Amino acid sequence: MSTATYVVSDSLTMLRRNLKHAQRYPAMTFSVVVMPVMMLLMFNYAYGNTLGAGIGGGNYIDYVAPGIVLMTAMAGALVTAVGVCTDMTEGIVNRFRTMAISRSAFLAGHVIGSLIQTMIAVVLVIGAAFAMGFRPSAGPVEWLAAIGLLGFVALAMTWVSAAIGLVAKTVESASNLPLPLQFLPFIGSAIVPTDSMPTALRWFAEYQPFTPIIETLRGLLMGTGIGASGWVALAWCTGLTLLGFFWARSVFYRR
Numbered sequence: 001m002s003t004a005t006y007v008v009s010d011s012l013t014m015l016r017r018n019l020k021h022a023q024r025y026p027a028m029t030f031s032v033v034v035m036p037v038m039m040l041l042m043f044n045y046a047y048g049n050t051l052g053a054g055i056g057g058g059n060y061i062d063y064v065a066p067g068i069v070l071m072t073a074m075a076g077a078l079v080t081a082v083g084v085c086t087d088m089t090e091g092i093v094n095r096f097r098t099m100a101i102s103r104s105a106f107l108a109g110h111v112i113g114s115l116i117q118t119m120i121a122v123v124l125v126i127g128a129a130f131a132m133g134f135r136p137s138a139g140p141v142e143w144l145a146a147i148g149l150l151g152f153v154a155l156a157m158t159w160v161s162a163a164i165g166l167v168a169k170t171v172e173s174a175s176n177l178p179l180p181l182q183f184l185p186f187i188g189s190a191i192v193p194t195d196s197m198p199t200a201l202r203w204f205a206e207y208q209p210f211t212p213i214i215e216t217l218r219g220l221l222m223g224t225g226i227g228a229s230g231w232v233a234l235a236w237c238t239g240l241t242l243l244g245f246f247w248a249r250s251v252f253y254r255r
Helices: 003-024 027-046 048-054 060-078 080-090 092-097 103-131 140-167 171-176 179-187 199-207 210-222 229-254
Strands: none
Touching: 003 103, 027 048, 027 060, 027 103, 048 060, 060 080, 060 103, 060 140, 060 179, 060 210, 080 092, 080 103, 080 140, 080 171, 103 140, 103 229, 140 210, 140 229, 179 199, 179 210, 199 210, 210 229
């Protein structure tokens, strides 16, 4: 077999390993779904009338759901940090390095496994949003574009998360280090429009990575214009993917 064939075969083996871990220990995956659903319930039913009136009196679930779905994609991806750090600190990686296994297969297995679990969580949260009254007007093409964008976000954040897991010294720190990233959508247009924020905060909210991604996702699902947000969102996703990939690769090959 060629070198590429060995890499693919080893990566699939690592993927099966990580999916079996997720199956045996579903609490982490379960929490990725539960928290976004709880946020949907809270913002829609507890604050929906007030916040909906502030954005023009529309159905608030239609505004907030795309932002919460994006947070689901991010949260699912960032769980990778815990899995990678666990493997690094428990010594299993040292055993892998003594075996005839492609070195890139370890990270590939974690990233692909996390991506699969994250997209399942995204589908479940979208289903919960529908049950709460979310009614997007997207057609098949827009839905494919929206799912593709969510997958790109999940891929980017999974690579960043893998790098964080590699540099973290303990599993506890690996679970805490990604938290600032998870809060960034709140300081964006996920919950309220950025033009309702104070000037300094509005400037940050408009130019941080996740606001154009949220606006693109919302535009695709709700049939509103996305303007230049789509290209900006793709640029941010590409940049974050490359950053996470080369960061993770560099750290893993040094350790």
